[in-house]
Amino acid sequence: MPAPRVSLIIPTQRRLDGLATAARSTFAQAGVDPAVLELVVVDNDQVPSAQALIQTLAAEAPFPVVYVHEPEPGVANARNAAMEKAQGAFIAFLDDDEEAPAGWLAALLAAQAKYDADVVFGPVRGRAPAGVGKHRAYLEWFFSRVGDGPREGVIxxxxxxxxxxxxxxxxxxxxxxxxxxxxHIGGEDDLLFGGMQAKGARFAWAPDAWVWEDPVPSRLTLDYTIARAFAYGQGPSAHCAISSPPDRLGVARWMAIGVAQAGVYGLMAGLQWLVRSPRFAFTLDRAARGLGKTLWWGPFKIHFYGLRAPT
Incomplete structure (x- = not known):
């Protein structure tokens, strides 16, 4: 049997319902010959908690399904373990809280061929369940990727x-x-793509290659999203700091921008909270990202990934 042309990769950790939805959405892809596909699921739990589910799903799949158990915690560990087993010339990543419409993969492949792209990105549409009322608009926006909007092409x-x-x-x-x-902090993809860009990689945007994102209920809170916004804000400063050689001027510039953003948007958020403005959460998010640019080093790092299960 020839090697698959496309390996679909889903990293997962103790999220079986979302994993089942994501995996089944890959089975329903249209416009792509199943003979050129495989699905690789990497389970980043200490115990192989997703193995039984994947065995069940494999019986439904129109193409091979490969299960990988990577017990060493960490988002980069999980992605690399899947890459080691994947055979495709192209790698399509889907998260275990995402659901891909039937035309998703075909749209990614079409954009790749049209623009000879090294990496193609698509939009993400955040979807909160019906029970979420407070800050719903902000939460759906937070878990979305609007990206370059409806404009397809090289970015x-x-x-x-x-x-x-x-x-x-x-x-x-x-x-x-x-x-x-x-x-443990995420941003492994930013680090990879930033390095690729520096070496001349071509990126493209495919607006038709969109997916749903269904965050778990524990993430649909301001406690989670504002902490995550702070961590996102740390990215530019941290990236400059770990460059070789370190970009100290870049660090200083991002920190100065962060101080200004944290001050201005922090004040605005306080005023909006007083008047119960529906824009409060959006503005607080921007203040948190600014603060992250300023407080980006060791003791301020927040770990979102690679946590072991409680014992």
Whole structure:
């Protein structure tokens, strides 16, 4: 049997309902021959908690399903473990809280071929359940990726790994491209794509390659999203700091921008909270991102990934 042309990868950790939805959405892809596909699911739990589900799902699948157990916690560890087993010349990433419409993969592949892209990104549409009322508009926006909107084509920037198609030959390491230094804080995809961009990689945007994102209920709170916004804000400063050689001027510039953003948007958020403005959460988010640009080093790092299950 020839190697698959596209490996679909879903990293997961103790999220079986979302995983089942994401996996089944890959089975229903239209406009792509199933004979060129495989699905690789990497289980980043200490115990192989997703194995039984994947065995069940494999019986439904129109193409091979590969289960990988990576017990060492960390988002980069999980992605690299899947990459090691994946055989495709192209890698399509879907998160375990996402659901892909039937035309998703075909749209990614069409954009890749049209623009000869090394990486193609698509939009993400956040979807909160009916019971979420407070801050609903903000929460759905937070978990969305509007990106470049309806304009298809080559772009000079990059987005996250979820809902992306990567040409394997363009990766700096085709088997383990994600850096372990981002295992616990995330941003391993930003680090990879930033390095690829510096070496001339071509990125494209495919507006028709959109997916739903259904965050777990525990993430649909301001406590989670504002902490995550703070961590996102740390990205530009941290990236400059770990460059080789370190970009100290870049760090200083981002920190100065962060101080201004935190001050201005923090004051605005306080005023909006007093008058119960519906824009309060959006403005607080911007203040948190500014503060993250300023407080980006060691003791202020927040770990979102790679946590072991409680014992």
């Amino acid at each position: 000079d920037h990059y987005y996250g790994c979820g809902d992306s198609l990567i040409r394997r030959a363009s990766l700096p390491d085709p088997k383990a491209p994600f850096s372990a230094i981002r295992n």
